Amino acid sequence: MNAADPERVIAIARSWLGTPYHDQASLCGVGCDCLGLARGVWREVVGPEPFAIPPYSRDWGETGPCEVLAEGARARMIELPITEACPGALVLFRMTPRAIAKHVGILTGPDSFLHSYERLGVIEEPLTPSWRRRIAFAFLFPQR
Numbered sequence: 130m131n132a133a134d135p136e137r138v139i140a141i142a143r144s145w146l147g148t149p150y151h152d153q154a155s156l157c158g159v160g161c162d163c164l165g166l167a168r169g170v171w172r173e174v175v176g177p178e179p180f181a182i183p184p185y186s187r188d189w190g191e192t193g194p195c196e197v198l199a200e201g202a203r204a205r206m207i208e209l210p211i212t213e214a215c216p217g218a219l220v221l222f223r224m225t226p227r228a229i230a231k232h233v234g235i236l237t238g239p240d241s242f243l244h245s246y247e248r249l250g251v252i253e254e255p256l257t258p259s260w261r262r263r264i265a266f267a268f269l270f271p272q273r
Contacts, residue, residue: 132207132269133174135217141173142166142235142243148251152187163233163245164198167219170235174270179205188231196229199266206268214267215239223265230265 144157151160155168164185168178185197198221202208206219214220216238221230234244236256243253 130207131272133217133272135215135269138170138174138217138235138270139237139243142170142237143253145169145245145251146243146253148245150245150247150250153182153184161245161251162247166243166245166251167233167235171270175273185231191231192228196266198230198233202266202268205271207271209267209269211264211267214264217269219268219270220264221266221268222260222263224263232263234260 145161145166148158148166149160150162151165152162153165154160154162155165157169161169164182168182171178202219202221209218211220214236216236218236220234220236220242222232222234223230224232232244234242236242237253240256241253242256242260243251245251
């Protein structure tokens with residue numbers, strides 16, 4: 130499986146900047162959450178979504194034996210060691226220690242990423258040490 134052009138992934142992701150936050154939505158300019166942003170980028174880069182997303186909780190402290198987001202991404206994307214995460218990569222964040230990874234962002238540079246955040250919507254911001262240490266998984270979008 131070959132990776133999609135990272136510049137194209139980033140350009141598409143940036144077209145979502147300013148989209149308001151809306152839990153479990155995925156409409157550019159209308160509303161999305163972090164997973165909705167990734168789903169929208171997927172649709173433009175790869176094509177139709179491969180499976181329906183079941184309802185999910187907003188609890189970033191959720192624990193459990195199953196990394197649902199990572200397993201879903203692993204089935205359809207190209208996994209990278211987090212040390213090799215590069216611009217254009219989808220990264221999954223573990224927001225609290227021992228919790229499952231439940232926040233999603235797209236790297237736009239070596240020290241920046243784009244994500245949808247409650248009350249702020251889709252924003253691009255620095256990948257600070259605080260954010261960087263929360264990265265639990267990294268994936269590349271495949272080519273169409």
